[in-house]
């Protein structure tokens with residue numbers, strides 16, 4: 001995987017992807033070793049389990065694949081009816097992420 005990028009995204013600026021009822025916040029970090037960091041993903045409680053989170057993750061994966069950079073995030077459940085950490089880890093694994101010290105990482109296609 002190439003370690004440089006040419007894109008219109010500024011380093012460390014926070015970007016948002018929205019899909020009806022869901023939002024994913026991310027930034028392009030580490031100029032020397034570019035990586036997308038997902039700050040958070042959240043779907044409205046009454047819309048969870050309908051595939052919106054998966055759609056949001058597919059969008060950020062598409063950006064990462066285009067830019068040839070990995071994605072990292074920390075699986076941390078928010079809300080009292082949220083999935084457990086283990087459920088979240090499994091969910092991210094299904095999307096192609098792998099566990100790494102303290103975070104989860106998507107390496108690209």
Ligand SMILES: CC(C)(COP(=O)(O)OP(=O)(O)OC[C@H]1O[C@@H](n2cnc3c(N)ncnc32)[C@H](O)[C@@H]1OP(=O)(O)O)[C@@H](O)C(=O)NCCC(=O)NCCS
Nearest residue numbers: 041042043048049050051052053054075076077078082083
């Ligand atoms: C995690 C989250 C973003 C997933 O979004 P979503 O739209 O609900 O996800 P999807 O519908 O695409 O897929 C959810 C999967 O998890 C399951 N799931 C969803 N909510 C669940 C819950 N509360 N408990 C257990 N499983 C749950 C679904 O059955 C589905 O399983 P499947 O892929 O085997 O069909 C969303 O649940 C959320 O906003 N949670 C609260 C915020 C949060 O914890 N964010 C994570 C930060 S790292």
